[in-house]
Amino acid sequence: VRISTTTLESYRLFMQPDQEWMSEADLLATIRGEFTPTPAIELGLSYGRILEDPDRYLVPGGYQCGLYSFGLDDVEPALALIDRRGVMEAKAVKRYGPCDVVAKVDHILGAHLTEFKTTGSSFNIDKYLESCQWRFYFDVFEALKLTYHIFLLDDHENGVASLRGIESFQVYPYPQLHADCADLVREFAVYVTAKGLDGLLRERQQTAEAA
Amino acid sequence: MSELFDAGRAALGTISDESAKIALVVDEWRDAINGYTNVDHVNKAVKDSKTLSATMAPQVKTLIMAKAKALGFVWNPTQNQFVVRQETVGATA
Numbered sequence: 001v002r003i004s005t006t007t008l009e010s011y012r013l014f015m016q017p018d019q020e021w022m023s024e025a026d027l028l029a030t031i032r033g034e035f036t037p038t039p040a041i042e043l044g045l046s047y048g049r050i051l052e053d054p055d056r057y058l059v060p061g062g063y064q065c066g067l068y069s070f071g072l073d074d075v076e077p078a079l080a081l082i083d084r085r086g087v088m089e090a091k092a093v094k095r096y097g098p099c100d101v102v103a104k105v106d107h108i109l110g111a112h113l114t115e116f117k118t119t120g121s122s123f124n125i126d127k128y129l130e131s132c133q134w135r136f137y138f139d140v141f142e143a144l145k146l147t148y149h150i151f152l153l154d155d156h157e158n159g160v161a162s163l164r165g166i167e168s169f170q171v172y173p174y175p176q177l178h179a180d181c182a183d184l185v186r187e188f189a190v191y192v193t194a195k196g197l198d199g200l201l202r203e204r205q206q207t208a209e210a211a
Numbered sequence: 212m213s214e215l216f217d218a219g220r221a222a223l224g225t226i227s228d229e230s231a232k233i234a235l236v237v238d239e240w241r242d243a244i245n246g247y248t249n250v251d252h253v254n255k256a257v258k259d260s261k262t263l264s265a266t267m268a269p270q271v272k273t274l275i276m277a278k279a280k281a282l283g284f285v286w287n288p289t290q291n292q293f294v295v296r297q298e299t300v301g302a303t304a
Contacts, residue, residue: 016295054236078293085234085238086234086271087237087269087270087273087274089273090269090272090273091272091273092265092268092269105269108266108269108270109230109234110229110231110232110234110237110266111229111230111233111266112230118283134289140265141265141266142264142265142266142270143234144229144230173230
């Protein structure tokens with residue numbers, strides 16, 4: 001069974017008590033790969049692509065990617081945080097029992113990982129600290145430190161977005177981290193089997209192995 | 212309390228040292244990969260990168276993939292190696 005850390009994070013969020021933001025139908029669609037991005041996700045993807053390859057999206061007076069454009073002042077503070085000696089979008093796979101977990105980190109330099117996130121709402125550090133994604137990144141990449149840069153964006157609903165601020169913080173691995181990751185993968189495997197989706201994920205793994 | 216801070220500073224120093232060593236090895240790979248001109252170079256690098264650590268391998272593989280793409284090579288899963296992309300003959304005729 002092949003799973004992405006994004007899918008595992010969706011599952012973890014869905015399993016939180018009293019959560020209301022994700023229906024089971026949405027979770028199952030995510031597992032099946034039927035992903036419909038919201039405007040907030042589209043905005044984050046556009047900003048992320050610009051950070052990855054700014055020259056490609058440079059236009060007079062700013063940057064443009066997909067449906068969104070940004071002024072120079074809304075991108076340059078973010079670009080200044082990225083050490084270009086590092087590797088962007090590095091992917092790695094780690095096996096947990098019968099499951100392969102695929103992790104793709106935004107930036108890696110040495111044993112230092114960096115994740116770039118965007119949010120249209122206020123900054124809430126707990127949302128990131130509780131995530132299983134950084135735990136899997138440490139486990140899969142065997143990294144020593146991870147920095148989150150959270151870009152607070154305002155979407156003015158006219159395709160022009162602006163940067164309100166940047167929040168940065170670090171997380172580090174801890175002794176029980178691998179066990180926490182393995183437990184979540186095991187729970188997820190039981191869930192997808194109960195929902196009859198294990199065959200689909202197995203097929204995905206076979207396709208990936210053949211490629 | 213000051214001992215605790217010292218221990219924390221020492222731990223962070225070790226992380227930086229370890230990380231710098233890894234970055235140096237990846238940099239050496241980057242220099243070598245920049246010099247690749249043919250598919251044999253790329254395929255040898257794919258083979259050699261398999262021995263790298265879990266931290267280094269994804270970085271080096273990403274650099275190899277980017278170079279292979281820039282040189283017009285595509286992954287052939289049957290041969291389990293990169294091959295030169297075959298242009299469609301007569302496509303512009």
